[in-house]
Structures are given as structure tokens and as C-alpha cells.
Amino acid sequence: MAAPTMDRSTAAAPATPVQTLTISKALNMGLRAAMEANPKVIMMGEDIGKLGGVFRITDGLQKDFGEQRVLDTPLAESGIIGTAVGLAIRGYRPVCEIQFDGFIFPGFDQIVSQVAKLHYRTQGKIKMPIVIRVPFGGGIGAVEHHSESPESYFAHTAGLKVVSCSNPADAYWMIQQAIDCDDPVLFFEPKRRYYEKGEVDTTAQPGPLFQSRVLRSGTDATLVAYGPMVRTALDAAGAAAEDGTSLEVIDLRTLSPLDLAPVFESVRRTGRLVVVSEAPSESSIASEIAAKVQQECFYSLQAPVLRVTGFDTPYPPSKLEEEFLPDLDRVLHAVDRSLAW
């Protein structure tokens, strides 16, 4: 193995356990920690080796762990996922990178037909401890197929677990927890937030992976978001506070299984819920939350559950993405509608 890099020494023996990191660096360090902890953890993907991935999330890993643990694969997503299945059967814990959200579909068949179903089909004799990392969402001015939010397809598929991180600390811990999970995990990374910074305590005990979290307490209405929209929701809550409106913000973190207990608890206090997501709204995570909240909190609701989402169209040319993506104004507009109901 090559001499330790600066990254590595930082990860192994940080001067202080609390560091300020970007989401991308936190993911990189989380992946490195997982590879150090378990020799069966391998990385697979296009351009993830020498280049370190197009977003540099795997930067330096091939250099330090070798080409047999960080695989620059042939250019075929079905191949990446399909061979990960075979490697998992052999006892490996593959972490697959799909370069951009819109390129997951060539691998969709393998994910839905094999990754999701092998444990069920074999009645538990085969486990699928595979992580599929997907940089997702828009807001980066990209061309077609580079800004999509396909998470609902996977949350809709039994046998898969689906999570999304929104900040560096979660990025660092959740990726390691996902790799430790014996079920397949779709891990959605908020690509437009990759360079946002936050504090990461690499010695802290993280909470459970499949748990939502209240990020800001409030009393007038509840905002639920995940991934890149958590920042938008927090900003909206900050702006609303200046106008005297108190919004509670919940980071969903896990999309399947959903952990809605904190949402129910919140809505029973606030009586109002706005769900924020970049994905189109029809048959979505946001729809599922709305359905469950009206079922569990029916008598507490002061207004219908509202959704602020991407539209039910293909992702538009990027000059229109500011209109397409939920922003602070659209979130607050929905909050106003809810409060005025």
C-alpha cells in the first residue's frame, strides 16, 4: 500500500475530532474509513479510480487501496450493478457510484430485479450489502440527464432502502452506516450541496441511519425535506422567523423505510405540514408522506398537507431550473397558503 496521504493521516488521527468539511470531503473520508475498517468493502464505478470520480468523492482511494478495491469499471451501469450482485454473493460489500442520477436507468433492471429481490427469493440465504451512491438533483446548470431526482422509483421498490444526506456530518456517518447495512441501500447525495461546509465530529456516536431528525424547532407549521432541499427549508424557516412565523424543519434522511414518527409528533403540535422535494410530485415520497400524515394526524391538521416539488415534467433545460426547483419563495408561498387556510 502506498504511503499515507495527508487525507489519510487526517482521517486516522485528526488533531481535533471536530473538523469543518464539505459534504464531498466528508463522503470521501467516510468511504475511506469504511474501506479501512473492512477489507471486503470495494468501490465500483466509472472514472472513480485515477480521476477520483467526476465529483472527486473517491479521490485518492485507488491510489491507497489499489485497483482491486477501487475499480474503474467499463462504461455500463447495468454491468456495475450486476457484477456488484455477484461480488456481494462472494462476501464483498460493493459501493457502486452512478456518475449522475440520469444514468442509473441502464442499471435499473439489475437494481429492481436482482438487488432488491435476491434476499426475498432465497429466503435470506443471500444478502445484498450493496450501496449505490447517486449524486442527484439539479441546480448545477447541467445538460439533460444530469439533474434528476429518481429516488421515488427506488422507494417504491420493496427490498431496497433509500437514504439521503443533507450535511457533512451526516455524509460522513451515513455513508459508513449504509455500507455496514446488510440490505441494499440507495444513497442519494445532494450534488449541488457538495461544497457546503459543516462541522464533523469523527469520534461522535452517530444516531441510527434510518431515522428522521428535527433540525429546527418551530410552532406554526412543519417543513419536511431531504437531501438538497433541507438547506432550502432551513433558509425558508430563517426568513419566516424574521416575519414572526415559527417553522419546524425536519430532515427526513431516510426515504425508505420512512421514519415519520417525528413528523407526526410535529404536525400534532403545528397542525400544518409542507413537504419540500425536487422530485416531481405525482406518486412520490411527498405523496406518501401526505397520505400517512392525513391518516395519523387527521384531527390535528389545521390545513391540508401541501407539497412544494419539481413539476411533473422532464427536467427542463437548465436556464429554467430556477423556476422548476422549489426555492425559498415557493416554500414560503405554500406556508402562507397553509397558514391562511
Add this chain to the structure above:
Amino acid sequence: MSSPEQWTHPEPDAAPAATAAKPTAEQVIAGLRATDEGGADLVQLLTPEGERVTHPDFDIDITPEELRGLYRDMVLIRRVDREANALQRKGQLGIWVPLLGQEAAQIGAGRAMRETDMAFPSYREHGIAWTRGINPTELLGIFRGTDQGTWDPVEKRFHPYTIVIGNQVLNAAGYAMGQKFDGKVGDDEGEATMCFFGDGATSQGDVHEGFVWAAVYDAPLVFFCQNNQWAISEPTERQSRLPLYQRARGYGFPGIRVDGNDVLATLAVTKWALDECRHGNGPILIEAFTYRMDAHTTSDDPTRYRLSDELEMWKLKDPIERVKVYLVRQQWADSEFFESVEADADKLGEELREFCTNMPDPPAERIFSNVYAEGNPVLEAQRDEFLDYVSGFAGGEH
């Protein structure tokens, strides 16, 4: 010229793979790598030094005027490419996908097509677009983010750019099947289809399925693979142990490797392949052996993964210089001609800059338009609600 039968029963000692980076002796002995010259099977009619050479199976009669035309095409499309690259650097485009180095492969292939032929591009095919009569300004919106390509694919017989790697190969196979089912194949007036993809795409299932479909339906389809040696950071040997053109054998159709930096050879081989297809002898795979002289896109930094001496080596094989040398040596062009081409390029560059900087942003309705052919009332209600919301801002009522 060669018949498909000849190619479906290959010589067992056919040339080994040739790849971009310098091979080790062990790799050459193992047959995994060959020289950087493209191997013994490389079809070439104009050497990098501008020497006209012959080939036993492929040749072409070219008039001075035709060659001047090809030269002009290449110079102009290179200028389009460099201008667009610069426009990205100035913030006028979100991203650009450079074609630098692949001018001969694209102009040679594009000029081999007839108006009645159909083309399915990937996303680097600016030179093919040029030969299909598409104004380069129509490419800009894709990369500026104002649209997804504005040309009429039916009228131009040039499909929209396809970004998901390899998807278009199956689409092209289906189109070519339609040409056959419609009775447009079988004589010199027949139609054919060309499909463009890169070395990286050859790993995708869609490409293999496209090979199978086109083969079993005898589709009039020319698979045109531009092997530019790099799929972002991955060299061609990451995709194949075998030279890519040899893959065709396994599917039962001819595969030919042409010097993709030689516009004459590319034109000759592609014309032959299209003619075979229109007569009912398709499909055919052409591997145009070339080099991506610039980054994968303007977001990419190739210095992270490839050596500059490789680039220097390929500079010596420039597709335009060799034609210029030949034109001069044959006295087929004088300085006046070269100056006029430069002047045309300057003018084109200026038009492109002017057009790009004045492109209006699309209206918000564009998000919702043409999602369906027959409309969708749910979506229309969503659109109306959003436009109401937007107009509230405009009126200052929010």
C-alpha cells in the same frame, strides 16, 4: 470491393488491439495491446505527412474541388468547436463537449451520407451536424441550457443528441429496420442509417443489443464508433481486450478500422459501408481510430489521468494539416484559397459569438410544453397554477 462474407470469416492472426498509451512488451506479446499506429488493418489513404497511399480494398477518386471542400468543412467545424469552448470559458455556455481532433472522422463520415440517409448522433457529433446542414448556432442552446436542440430531426434526418451512453444505438437499429420493412433497401437508391457512438459506449448493453438486432434483421445500419482512446479518464483497454472493430465478427457482420484522422479514408470506407447497407448487405461496424485532443468536456481535467507526450504524439497526426500539405503539394489549392477559408472561419466564429451572447432565456411555459402529444389535464392545471404564481410576482402582489 470486399464482401461481408470475407469479413465474417476473419483471419485468425488479425491485428491485435492498438491503444493510446504506449504498450508494454508484455502487453504486445499477450495480444492485448499493439502499436499506436492502429495496427495492420488500419485503412489509410492519406498519411499524417500528407502522402497519398493506396489500399487494396478501399480507395476513392477525389477531385481537387471535393478535397478543398472537405478541408474547408474541417477548418470551419474546428473553429466552431474552439469558439464554443471559449464561449464556455467566458460563461456564455454552461458546458461544451469538444470535438478537437475528430474533425476528419466526422466530416468524412458525414459527407459520405446522402440526404435520404438517417443519422443518430451521440453528443460530440458537431461535425456530423454540420454535414447534415444544421447551423452550429442550433447546437448552442443545448450547452447554454436554453433548449435541448432545436433542429427538426425528421427534416434534417439527424436525430437529437443523445447523452445517455449508447441509448441511440438501439434506436438507430430500429430506424434501420423500418427502412428495410418499408422496402427502401436493395438497390443503389436504397436508404441507410448511421449510428455514432464512442469507445466507452461499446461496453453498454444497449450497444450489444443494437448489434444483435441490426444483424438478425439485416438492417441497413452503419455503426460508426469513434475510438478517441478515452472515455473520460478510462482508456480504451478498460472497455475491451480486442480491437473494437473485431467485435463485429462475433455478431456476424464486417468490422473495419479506419484512420479516423484521415478524412479520405473515412469517406471511402463510410461510402462503401453505406452502399453495402443500401444494397441489403448491412449492418457494418466502422471503428474510426482517432484521438480526443481536448478534455471530455469543459468540466474535465485530462491532466489528472493522461500524459502530455501522448497528446504531442497525436498532434503529429492532425487531421487538417495532412490535407493542407497534400493540397499544396498537388497544387490543388493556393494561398488565396487558404486565406478565404480562414476568412470564412473568422466570419463563422463571429456569428457564433454574436448569436450566443444574444440568446434569450426561454419562457417559463417551456417547462410544461410538449411533455405529451395529446396533453394531460393534470399537468395543465399544474402549469396554470404555477404561471399564476409567477404573474403574482410580476404584479408585485406577493
